[in-house]
Amino acid sequence: MLRINNGAGGQIRPQSQKVRDLKDTFSTYHPVVNFAFFCAVIGFGMVFLHPVFLSLSLAGAFTYAIRLNGKRAVKFTLLFVFPMMLIAGAVNPLFNHRGVTILGYMGDNPLTLESIVYGIAIAIMFGTVILWFSCVNVVMTSDKLMYLLGRIFPSLSMIFAMVLRFVPKFKNQIKLISKSQKCIGRDVSDGTLRQRAEHGIKIISVMIGWALENSIDTADSMRSRGYGLPGRSSFANYRFDSRDRIALISLITLIFIVIAGGLAGENNIQYFPYIKTGEATLFSLFTYACYAALCLLPVFINVREAVVWKRLRSRI
Amino acid sequence: METFKIKDLSFTYPGRDRPALTHINLRIEYGEFVVVCGQTGCGKSTLLRNLKSILAPHGKREGEILFYDRPIESISHREQASRIGYVLQNPDNQIVTDKVWHELAFGLESLGYDTKVIRLRVAEMANFFGIQSWFMRDVSQLSGGQKQTLNLASVMAMQPDVLILDEPTAQLDPIAAADFLETVKRINREIGTTIIMIEHRLEDVFPMADRAVIMDKGKILIEDVPGRGGKVLAELNHPMLLAMPTPMQVYESLSKEKDIPLCGSPVTVREGRTWLTDMFSRRQLTNTKIDDPAEHMSSADPIIRLKDVWFRYSKDDVDVIKGLSMEASKGRLYCIVGGNGTGKTTALSVIGGINKPYRGKVLIKGESLEKQSKKHIADSLVILPQNPQTLFVEKTVSLDLMEILEQKGITPEEKQKRVEEIADLVEIRDLLESHPYDLSGGEQQRAALAKVLLAEPEILLLDEPTKGLDNYFKQRLARILKKLTENGVTIIMVSHDVEFCGKYGDVCAMFFDGNIVTTNTPKRFFSGNSFYTTAANRMSRHIFENAVTVEDVVNLCESNLNANDPGRESKRKAEQVKVQK
Numbered sequence: 001m002l003r004i005n006n007g008a009g010g011q012i013r014p015q016s017q018k019v020r021d022l023k024d025t026f027s028t029y030h031p032v033v034n035f036a037f038f039c040a041v042i043g044f045g046m047v048f049l050h051p052v053f054l055s056l057s058l059a060g061a062f063t064y065a066i067r068l069n070g071k072r073a074v075k076f077t078l079l080f081v082f083p084m085m086l087i088a089g090a091v092n093p094l095f096n097h098r099g100v101t102i103l104g105y106m107g108d109n110p111l112t113l114e115s116i117v118y119g120i121a122i123a124i125m126f127g128t129v130i131l132w133f134s135c136v137n138v139v140m141t142s143d144k145l146m147y148l149l150g151r152i153f154p155s156l157s158m159i160f161a162m163v164l165r166f167v168p169k170f171k172n173q174i175k176l177i178s179k180s181q182k183c184i185g186r187d188v189s190d191g192t193l194r195q196r197a198e199h200g201i202k203i204i205s206v207m208i209g210w211a212l213e214n215s216i217d218t219a220d221s222m223r224s225r226g227y228g229l230p231g232r233s234s235f236a237n238y239r240f241d242s243r244d245r246i247a248l249i250s251l252i253t254l255i256f257i258v259i260a261g262g263l264a265g266e267n268n269i270q271y272f273p274y275i276k277t278g279e280a281t282l283f284s285l286f287t288y289a290c291y292a293a294l295c296l297l298p299v300f301i302n303v304r305e306a307v308v309w310k311r312l313r314s315r316i
Numbered sequence: 317m318e319t320f321k322i323k324d325l326s327f328t329y330p331g332r333d334r335p336a337l338t339h340i341n342l343r344i345e346y347g348e349f350v351v352v353c354g355q356t357g358c359g360k361s362t363l364l365r366n367l368k369s370i371l372a373p374h375g376k377r378e379g380e381i382l383f384y385d386r387p388i389e390s391i392s393h394r395e396q397a398s399r400i401g402y403v404l405q406n407p408d409n410q411i412v413t414d415k416v417w418h419e420l421a422f423g424l425e426s427l428g429y430d431t432k433v434i435r436l437r438v439a440e441m442a443n444f445f446g447i448q449s450w451f452m453r454d455v456s457q458l459s460g461g462q463k464q465t466l467n468l469a470s471v472m473a474m475q476p477d478v479l480i481l482d483e484p485t486a487q488l489d490p491i492a493a494a495d496f497l498e499t500v501k502r503i504n505r506e507i508g509t510t511i512i513m514i515e516h517r518l519e520d521v522f523p524m525a526d527r528a529v530i531m532d533k534g535k536i537l538i539e540d541v542p543g544r545g546g547k548v549l550a551e552l553n554h555p556m557l558l559a560m561p562t563p564m565q566v567y568e569s570l571s572k573e574k575d576i577p578l579c580g581s582p583v584t585v586r587e588g589r590t591w592l593t594d595m596f597s598r599r600q601l602t603n604t605k606i607d608d609p610a611e612h613m614s615s616a617d618p619i620i621r622l623k624d625v626w627f628r629y630s631k632d633d634v635d636v637i638k639g640l641s642m643e644a645s646k647g648r649l650y651c652i653v654g655g656n657g658t659g660k661t662t663a664l665s666v667i668g669g670i671n672k673p674y675r676g677k678v679l680i681k682g683e684s685l686e687k688q689s690k691k692h693i694a695d696s697l698v699i700l701p702q703n704p705q706t707l708f709v710e711k712t713v714s715l716d717l718m719e720i721l722e723q724k725g726i727t728p729e730e731k732q733k734r735v736e737e738i739a740d741l742v743e744i745r746d747l748l749e750s751h752p753y754d755l756s757g758g759e760q761q762r763a764a765l766a767k768v769l770l771a772e773p774e775i776l777l778l779d780e781p782t783k784g785l786d787n788y789f790k791q792r793l794a795r796i797l798k799k800l801t802e803n804g805v806t807i808i809m810v811s812h813d814v815e816f817c818g819k820y821g822d823v824c825a826m827f828f829d830g831n832i833v834t835t836n837t838p839k840r841f842f843s844g845n846s847f848y849t850t851a852a853n854r855m856s857r858h859i860f861e862n863a864v865t866v867e868d869v870v871n872l873c874e875s876n877l878n879a880n881d882p883g884r885e886s887k888r889k890a891e892q893v894k895v896q897k
Contacts, residue, residue, distance in 0.1 A: 173706070183670065184698050225422055225471065
């Protein structure tokens with residue numbers, strides 16, 4: 001039995017591996033859920049400077065980025081985010097001289113512990129937000145953005161769809177033209193600069209003609225299928241399932257608790273003139289937990305999915 | 317009940333004296349499959365466009381068009397949009413949105429259906445047309461055939477009563493075209509949608525159609541069951557006869573002979589085969605082989621030689637050309653046939669020096685291609701790319717033709733003269749002042765040919781030159797190519813068009829999996845294949861040895877029919893034929 005299983009697994013491997021690389025369960029949720037999540041984490045990430053909140057958000061962003069981009073995320077963090085954080089962290093104490101704990105002097109200016117700590121906090125905030133955006137890039141595909149936009153401005157989303165159709169078509173035609181020109185000995189990619197420029201202009205002018213010419217057909221096809229009739233509806237492939245509902249409700253609940261915690265001052269931290277945070281109470285611990293849950297939500301969903309699959313497979 | 321009743325319809329475009337349509341009377345029954353054919357400019361597109369008000373061209377219209385007994389003008393845009401489906405020629409331009417699923421939903425969105433209904437309809441369409449596997453894709457990733465299927469599906473999603481198709485397969489390769497037509501047939505048979513279609517591929521479409529409408533100069537010439545149209549065309553000696561399926565052409569050419577069984581002309585190869593068998597069952601076969609002039613051709617020295625050429629596009633790709641060796645002699649028309657994606661076009665670009673092989677040699681006139689400069693290559697060799705439209709970069713055809721002469725260093729008068737000469741040769745004289753994009757597909761093909769010919773190449777490489785041409789223009793193209801080869805130009809042509817290569821080629825080669833599998837004279841080449849061959853050969857191969865074209869079959873039939881009276885010998889032969897049958 002086991003052997004048969006292995007054999008079959010081996011055969012479909014190339015396919016399933018590809019799927020696994022891209023697989024992120026959170027991305028398959030309704031765009032509204034994705035969008036609400038990113039609004040929340042990025043919004044909170046930019047506002048909260050409390051070390052606990054900062055580290056929770058960083059942890060969430062980093063794990064999710066790795067989950068989505070794998071090695072590329074690590075590379076991106078090390079090569080881009082980390083140096084940027086260093087610069088941001090280092091720059092602050094150079095210009096900010098507030099704070100009571102003076103560590104030394106640079107020329108006449110004091111170097112304070114508070115400004116260094118504040119710099120580090122700002123740096124982490126920057127890094128975190130950038131990591132979150134790298135996740136947004138992967139999860140919020142053009143379809144999803146268009147869908148969300150279409151909810152608000154239906155005609156705008158139609159224009160977007162047409163532009164997204166047109167751009168690759170236009171590019172492809174330019175490629176075809178330059179290939180064809182090569183066939184008759186007009187190589188656009190060599191010759192003097194002037195020759196190349198002249199040729200480029202010629203191609204662009206002919207492309208405008210081409211676009212106009214083809215748009216007549218497109219317009220015919222649109223009108224023939226009833227475009228312009230009043231009462232146009234907008235179809236989307238996304239379905240708001242019960243799992244989306246559950247995710248959205250928990251998301252909103254978490255957001256409320258975090259905001260309540262924020263209003264109650266749980267995330268308050270004073271950096272200047274000296275560092276001071278509120279007392280850690282039971283409520284603050286609860287807020288931290290909720291914030292952690294919020295930031296790790298996609299990772300949590302992914303892990304849960306993996307566990308479910310594992311269990312299902314072991315049952316088979 | 318008729319889907320359409322057209323009563324005495326005449327139509328004149330603004331600013332023209334001659335009407336595009338005159339006194340058209342036509343009834344199209346519900347559930348009928350009607351194919352409309354005719355030469356370019358006979359008014360068939362104008363007729364079809366008039367059947368849907370929103371697409372009807374501007375101009376003076378007389379007469380009446382009734383859609384289910386109601387005048388077409390009185391039917392609302394909404395009703396027309398959903399009940400009259402229209403598919404145009406160009407697969408690319410009809411697609412509006414960027415995703416397959418969105419395109420399928422487009423018409424339904426316009427009609428204002430809610431998400432639930434749209435989801436169901438879209439799912440139905442994806443199932444019926446086999447779109448599931450590419451449902452979520454970007455439309456830019458689709459092949460031409462898939463795009464046209466998508467266009468058809470997105471029209472069918474609106475559940476029309478009648479489907480109008482204007483040359484839907486003109487830009488598709490034969491296999492994609494056959495698939496597409498099969499789908500149309502299925503819609504007609506399984507859903508009962510009325511089909512009105514303009515089509516050039518009559519061999520494929522005649523067997524499916526209930527009725528053929530053959531138009532000429534704005535009038536309906538013939539309106540009958542597909543098999544019966546040929547007789548009138550033959551009597552009129554009309555050029556449209558050339559466009560008819562091969563068995564019909566053979567039948568009509570021979571029908572002057574009195575002693576052949578009359579049963580209405582055969583349309584499919586199977587019918588043609590049966591008919592030939594019946595005809596010769598009582599006769600002696602004196603001559604079963606046609607003289608092949610290509611066999612007696614003296615072997616000229618090869619001007620193009622490829623030795624074990626290997627090519628791939630990038631290091632990690634798979635090989636596209638695999639050990640290709642070939643020789644093409646001076647002054648010959650060398651045809652390369654073969655399926656899609658076998659590397660034919662790539663082979664052409666390797667011969668043309670655009671792509672460099674990573675192993676093996678390309679020798680042009682005995683010199684290695686690598687050693688020659690680009691300029692030098694361009695002087696002696698040009699390629700006519702598959703999509704002729706992409707060659708034009710100027711505002712008018714004549715400016716475009718002038719452009720190619722720019723670097724030749726000749727006087728403007730001389731240029732003008734040369735352009736006019738070439739325009740006469742390819743018969744585009746009266747199109748010289750038009751914008752290249754305003755020309756029809758066939759005209760563009762000829763203008764592009766003019767452009768490459770102006771470069772006065774010794775070697776001409778053609779990529780699918782017959783795509784989108786009707787049979788009449790194909791004949792013209794063949795004449796032009798013949799003239800060129802007589803003047804010593806070597807032509808290598810890559811094509812799907814088996815009939816054209818069989819009829820006009822000097823050498824035919826079959827391309828498969830990055831290599832040439834076999835090379836021979838067209839007669840030997842096609843009579844050696846049993847599937848990949850011309851319709852004339854498929855219909856006659858059980859009787860004649862090497863008949864490849866309609867003329868071959870007709871000539872052999874005539875020589876056998878004129879031979880002496882049937883005797884004992886012939887009976888024996890006829891028995892043999894029967895056994896073979």
